[in-house]
Amino acid sequence: MSDVSIRFGTDGWRAVIAEDFTFANVRRVAWALAEHLQASGRARQGVAVGYDCRFLSDRFAAAVASVLAAADIPVILSPTACPTPALSWAVVSRRLGAGVMITASHNPPEYNGFKLKGWFGGPALPEETQQLESILARQEAARRPGQEPPRGMDLDEARRLGRVEEADLIGPYVEQLRRLVDWERLRSARLRVVVDPMHGAARGILAQLLREAGLEVTEIRGEWNPGFGGLAPEPIARNLGPAIEAVQRLQAQAVLVTDGDGDRVGAVDATGEVVDAQRIFALLLQHLVEVRGWRGAVIKTFAGTRMVDKLAARYGLPFRETPIGFKHVCEHALKEDVLIGGEESGGIGIKNHMPERDGLLCNLLLAEIMATRGRTLAEQVRALMAEIGPHHFQRRDLRLSAEGKDRLLRRLAEDPPSRLAGWPVERVDPLDGYKLIFGPSRWILFRASGTEPVVRVYAEAESPEAVEALLADGLRFVDAVAGA
Missing domain, CATH: 3.40.120.10 (Alpha-D-Glucose-1,6-Bisphosphate, subunit A, domain 3)
Known part of the structure; x- marks a missing residue:
């Protein structure tokens, strides 16, 4: 029996290649997915499988396809590396039961991962990944010590039987992007x-x-x-x-x-000047409302900028804040008309597309913003902040021991600081981690990552100096508690 405990974090399961991210463990997850799809009645709809440019990603994707094919689940397999939104669009446009993307996204190169997409193209919802983890645990308990999961079927045989079809996932996705951007405006700029x-x-x-x-x-x-x-x-x-x-x-x-x-x-x-994802989110929201004339709810995850709250209020749009992870944004998009939803990390999705992050589409829209406004991105940010007030943001990632991380989180839960950098804490919001709020535009958040062994510290304030002061005192607090 494997001693690796596979858990899905904010966006899939990720691990270090050749340590925990092995072919045997990838097949374990694939067999659990096959059982889950059969139990949910979505197996016959099929699964799209894609992969990124990481080491062995194509081989891991082939392993997933071979397992699903062995379970008699039709597979659409990308013949080349493709972006995650292209894989997601294949799920939506082909009306498949699920999608699997072999990727560790933004993680360091030694990592790889298994992203599961729901039938709607976005990240699998928490209840689905919990079901998958339960199946994994049960399958492992039934396996004899040292016994590996079945390997799946030969891919050539699966192709011959029509269970695996290799298909271009990038072309149809590019055609979808062509429908969403004002190309004439771009050409004129x-x-x-x-x-x-x-x-x-x-x-x-x-x-x-x-x-x-x-x-x-x-x-x-x-x-x-x-x-x-x-x-x-x-x-x-x-x-x-x-x-x-x-x-x-x-x-x-x-x-x-x-x-x-x-x-x-x-x-x-x-x-x-780097235009961070917080400012990009605000620029996209402004553009979609003021230029496109679109409306709908605005969804922001817990580490997102207060610029988004202020713009939603200005435009009279419904506003929701969720725990970190785009899957929570996706939950709202499946229930209501969402204009835009996103995370501080740069994962942003918009309406009239799919409930999924799309970095290519967001970049195309940034180009559209420059073409429309006749300004650089920084000029547009300055114009926006002149209207709603200045906002500056930074993040620090801290590697802590498991014991240090536990001490920190326990202290924040039981006895958080009442003051940092000279400012009194007005309240503590424990929605996802611990956010200490000092005013309408000033806060600091301490949160353990769901995909890496780190604690992230986020801060926003009205000036770069205020952000630095908050972070410096916040990091001193972490040092004193986690290093004690």
Whole structure:
């Protein structure tokens, strides 16, 4: 029996390749998924299986396909690496029962992962992943010590029997993107941009779409490199040195960035200033309402900027805040008309598409915003903050021992600080982690990651200096408690 406990975090199961993320364990999850789909009555609808550019992702995807085929579940298998939203669109457009994406998204290169998509294309909902974990536990309990799960069937045989079909998932997805963007406006603007897929699965796709719209495009970090050039493929400031250098060297209007599997968005302005996902969320919301004239609920996860709350109130739109993880946004999108929903990490989805994050679509809309407003992204951010007030944001990731993490979370639950950086805490919100709130635009959040062995500390305030002061005192608090 395996001693690996497989748990689905905020977005799937992730683990280090060759340690816990092994072919045997991937097959374990696939067999549990097969049983779950059969029990739910969705097995005959079939499953799309895709993969990213990480080490052995294609082989892991083939292992999943072979197991599902052995369970007589039809499989649509991508013949190439593809972005996660392309896999999700295949589930929606083909009306399949589920989707599996082999990816660790933004995690460091030594990780891989198993993202499960529901029949609606978005992340599997919590009750579904809980059912999958229960099946896994029961299957393991029934297995003899040392016995590996069945390997599945030969893929060539599965193809011959019609149980596995290889199909292009990127082409239909690109056609969907063509329906969602104002290409005429882009053609008239004649922008010069850099595209940075961070060696991930969106490489070549976003750049080609923008070239077809008449933009002058240079793609960087577009080569296949499962080591991601030594950086985690997460579009945050510390990983965007090549993007900053490129935008200044090429005198472009912006760098449009996607993460390792293409479902997150990031950007760098013409000046080399990083436009973080918090500001991107606000810009997209403003554009969809003021230019597109769209309406609907606004959904923000717990670490999201207060700019979103303020804009929703200004536009008279319903507003909801959820725990971290796009699956919670997706729950709302399945029940009500959602205009936009997203996370501080850059996973943002919009209406008239699917209840799923899409980094390529969000980047196309950023280009549309520049073309419409005639401003750089930073200029547009400054104009927005002149209207609703300044907001600045930072995040720190801390690696703590399991004991230190437990001490920290226990202390925050039982005796949180009453003051940080000289400001009194007005209240503590324990929705997902512990958020200490100091005022309408100032807060700090301590939260254990659901996909990595880290505690994240997020802070937002009215100035960069206030954010730094909050973080510095917050980190001193963590040091004193977790290191004690």
